[in-house]
Amino acid sequence: MTLSDKDKSYLWHPFTVMSDWCSDGYEPLVIDKGEGVYVFDKLGNRYIDGNSSIWTNLHGHNDPRINSAIKDQLNKISHVSFLGTTNEPAILLAEKLVNLFPEKSLSRVFYSDDGSTAVECAMKMVIQYFQLIDQSHRNKFIAFDNAYHGDTFGAASIGGIDKFFSRFSQLGLPTLSLASIEDLLAIDASQIAAVVIEPMVQGAAGIRLWPDGMLQEIRRWCDENGVLLILDEVMTGFGRTGKMFACEHEGVSPDLLCLAKGLSGGYLPLAVTMAKESIFEAFLGGEDTTFYYGHSYSGNPLGCAAALASLNIFENDRIIENLERKIEFLKIRLEKLKTKNSSISEIRQIGLISGIEISSELGIIGPQICHLGRKYGLLTRSIGNVIVFMPPLIITEDQIDDSLNAIDGAIHEYLDN
Ligand SMILES: Cc1ncc(COP(=O)(O)O)c(C=O)c1O
Numbered sequence: 001m002t003l004s005d006k007d008k009s010y011l012w013h014p015f016t017v018m019s020d021w022c023s024d025g026y027e028p029l030v031i032d033k034g035e036g037v038y039v040f041d042k043l044g045n046r047y048i049d050g051n052s053s054i055w056t057n058l059h060g061h062n063d064p065r066i067n068s069a070i071k072d073q074l075n076k077i078s079h080v081s082f083l084g085t086t087n088e089p090a091i092l093l094a095e096k097l098v099n100l101f102p103e104k105s106l107s108r109v110f111y112s113d114d115g116s117t118a119v120e121c122a123m124k125m126v127i128q129y130f131q132l133i134d135q136s137h138r139n140k141f142i143a144f145d146n147a148y149h150g151d152t153f154g155a156a157s158i159g160g161i162d163k164f165f166s167r168f169s170q171l172g173l174p175t176l177s178l179a180s181i182e183d184l185l186a187i188d189a190s191q192i193a194a195v196v197i198e199p200m201v202q203g204a205a206g207i208r209l210w211p212d213g214m215l216q217e218i219r220r221w222c223d224e225n226g227v228l229l230i231l232d233e234v235m236t237g238f239g240r241t242g243k244m245f246a247c248e249h250e251g252v253s254p255d256l257l258c259l260a261k262g263l264s265g266g267y268l269p270l271a272v273t274m275a276k277e278s279i280f281e282a283f284l285g286g287e288d289t290t291f292y293y294g295h296s297y298s299g300n301p302l303g304c305a306a307a308l309a310s311l312n313i314f315e316n317d318r319i320i321e322n323l324e325r326k327i328e329f330l331k332i333r334l335e336k337l338k339t340k341n342s343s344i345s346e347i348r349q350i351g352l353i354s355g356i357e358i359s360s361e362l363g364i365i366g367p368q369i370c371h372l373g374r375k376y377g378l379l380t381r382s383i384g385n386v387i388v389f390m391p392p393l394i395i396t397e398d399q400i401d402d403s404l405n406a407i408d409g410a411i412h413e414y415l416d417n
Helices: 001-010 064-074 088-098 115-132 153-157 182-186 215-223 246-250 276-282 301-316 318-341 365-377 397-416
Strands: 029-033 038-041 046-049 107-113 140-144 175-178 191-195 229-233 257-258 273-276 346-352 353-358 386-390
Touching: 046 397, 064 301, 088 107, 088 273, 088 301, 107 115, 107 276, 115 153, 115 191, 115 229, 115 257, 115 273, 153 273, 182 215, 191 215, 215 229, 215 246, 273 276, 301 318, 318 346, 318 397, 365 386, 365 397, 386 397
Parallel strands: 140 175, 140 191, 191 229, 229 257
Antiparallel strands: 029 038, 038 046, 107 273, 257 273, 346 353, 353 386
16 A cells, blocks of 8 residues: 555544545645755655645754754653653743743743644633632633634634534633624623634634734723733744734733744644733632643643744844845735736735635635645645745745745646636
8 A cells, every 4th residue: 555545544634625535536745854945745846835834834844953952852851741840941941932022921831732722721721810810700702703713622612713613612612703893892891701812813714914903902902891812823923924923013912822833943732821920820829729721741841942942043043033025025926926817816914924815706716726836836725715825934035936936827727727
């Protein structure tokens, strides 16, 4: 049996129509290695990693500095329980993360494994926090239509994408799903525990940008109504929007912040929920107030070592400072792509996050175009008709050019045939 035959025989892939995947004509792409912005398949074909391996990779694949940080840690210990013991990389990473935020804002770091668990953890913290401060009637969440915060039950109950969540949403936590800031201003806040939002841009919704100033207005509403603000920067964190964190665009500080994906540079599963000291303090009343939440791999030293190396790269290579030019270049190139292709109905961009929307009049053809893009050397996925281009931060202008030429070639080939 070939590797793809074995894959089809034994595996069940995430978010994948398995009846299509396992069909006779389908040949899964088996990725073998990566180097910088490129990944290579088993046959040696090279592809630009156009969605940063599902929005995780920042500094490219096989970066020698992240590799050696992981290897050095591997030679010491790969995992030890974070229940009852602690470890150096986890401590140093927490210190570094806290220092990325203004003083007296986010001061505590709670480790978990991925974006969903970081959000789940924030939700549980909020529910327990209000119980501990004698406001247990505050037990509802506000989230937004088309939101994606992960797929565990709590995170799914604040998710707003029907295709993923409608089967499960009734089984999760009470949530009000709103369309806009106007809806929020009209809400009776008395039972609301927290507002949860992907700041500046909704990713899985199809790269949908929020109106300017909305985040500040939400912050103001939360403050006026005694409601906590959870920012889900699982996708937007670590430079993707052009700033280290998306909340910096509007100078907003959350009460809780969820980070994952790029936290380890995209090398290992690692997540954090960061909280303000005032929230943490409510849990300091001994056994009865303890936060009983955590996972076997919480504070994993390998993941934390990778994350520390990634943050060092941000400093040493002045990653954020160097983004501005690339972002401007991408903007110009996207406009050019749209001008050339009447099939593109809209382009949306913030930082190095972009969505290229194909006109719905042509049917749902995004997946086919992305599939054809492989032939032109680009690997990415679409969300419906929105082709997502969200490359690693190290991408060069020439590689941006190559990527958009690949999308252009794939659109033309698909529509001309
Ligand atoms: C904004 C946001 N939050 C949470 C998640 C869930 O992260 P994970 O897939 O690591 O559980 C995602 C995943 O795409 C996301 O985009």
